[in-house]
Amino acid sequence: MDYQAILEAIRDEITPHLHKGKVADYIPALASVPKGKFAMTITLESGEQFSVGEHAERFSIQSISKVFTFTLALGHYGRRLYKRVGVEPSGNPFNSLVQLEYEHGIPRNPFINAGAIAVTDALVSYYKDEYRALEAILDFIRQISGEAGITFDHEVANSEMEHGDRNLALARLMKSFGNFDNEVLSTVKTYFKHCAVTMSTDELSRAMLYLAFGGIDPVSGRKFATPSQAKRINAVMLTCGHYDASGEFAYHVGLPAKSGVGGGIVAVVPGRLSLAVWSPALNKHGNSYAGTLALEKFTTKTGLSIF
Numbered sequence: 001m002d003y004q005a006i007l008e009a010i011r012d013e014i015t016p017h018l019h020k021g022k023v024a025d026y027i028p029a030l031a032s033v034p035k036g037k038f039a040m041t042i043t044l045e046s047g048e049q050f051s052v053g054e055h056a057e058r059f060s061i062q063s064i065s066k067v068f069t070f071t072l073a074l075g076h077y078g079r080r081l082y083k084r085v086g087v088e089p090s091g092n093p094f095n096s097l098v099q100l101e102y103e104h105g106i107p108r109n110p111f112i113n114a115g116a117i118a119v120t121d122a123l124v125s126y127y128k129d130e131y132r133a134l135e136a137i138l139d140f141i142r143q144i145s146g147e148a149g150i151t152f153d154h155e156v157a158n159s160e161m162e163h164g165d166r167n168l169a170l171a172r173l174m175k176s177f178g179n180f181d182n183e184v185l186s187t188v189k190t191y192f193k194h195c196a197v198t199m200s201t202d203e204l205s206r207a208m209l210y211l212a213f214g215g216i217d218p219v220s221g222r223k224f225a226t227p228s229q230a231k232r233i234n235a236v237m238l239t240c241g242h243y244d245a246s247g248e249f250a251y252h253v254g255l256p257a258k259s260g261v262g263g264g265i266v267a268v269v270p271g272r273l274s275l276a277v278w279s280p281a282l283n284k285h286g287n288s289y290a291g292t293l294a295l296e297k298f299t300t301k302t303g304l305s306i307f
């Protein structure tokens, strides 16, 4: 398949749509990212990459980091993790408080904010303090991407903290139900820091390769998850990776994928390749407008969906 030609055709077709949607402004440091940005990268089993647009430019990965923290925590806790977080789609916005209240402080899944904050809390407990937990998360991302220089943007993390009342409320609510072990403020700060990691589509696409190949990175041969864990992480991405638009995304794109409010989306074609796309303007569910369209065009043009 001529992946480069396919990417170029997608870029041409989505260019008129780049101005649609709205850049996330509830995190002020993200509001200034220009709407016209677009990048898309495909990584094959061999590590060979095909890219278009600003594919080497780093952007805020935001909720895409939740795939990495979920993988890391599953590796340490196994099934015990599911005592603290479920695997059902929420059908609610990513930062909703109401469901958490009537479901007694157990978040529906690890990809909504409450679930990801509970996973961060589990990692802080495992590593004994928040600094070591953050270092372990960064180290994991560096290993799966093969990029030692990956780090987070302090300005974005601080900006989230300044406007972090809703996430702090989610954490406090979990604590009131006994589903939170560590200090709320420092744990939520750690969550904001891993959301503020910056990566390019080249780096993100490369980092997702382990999930396309049963938990083993086919380039380095290193194992980052068991085949069963990889299968489950992909299942949760398919059903929960786009919050209350996950059904729509599965319907239009048909791939396990995870979005972030920085405008990035990562996706995998199991057994075949991994992908990342970036376009900062978001639809009303907080998912990249043009990024979703680009992935829909990808599966339509290549026939590479899981269905």
Ligand code: GLN
Binding pocket: 061, 062, 063, 064, 094, 095, 113, 160, 167, 192, 195, 259, 260, 261, 262, 286
């Ligand atoms: N850091 C963001 C938040 O907590 C992540 C949200 C997202 O990417 N959907 O609100």
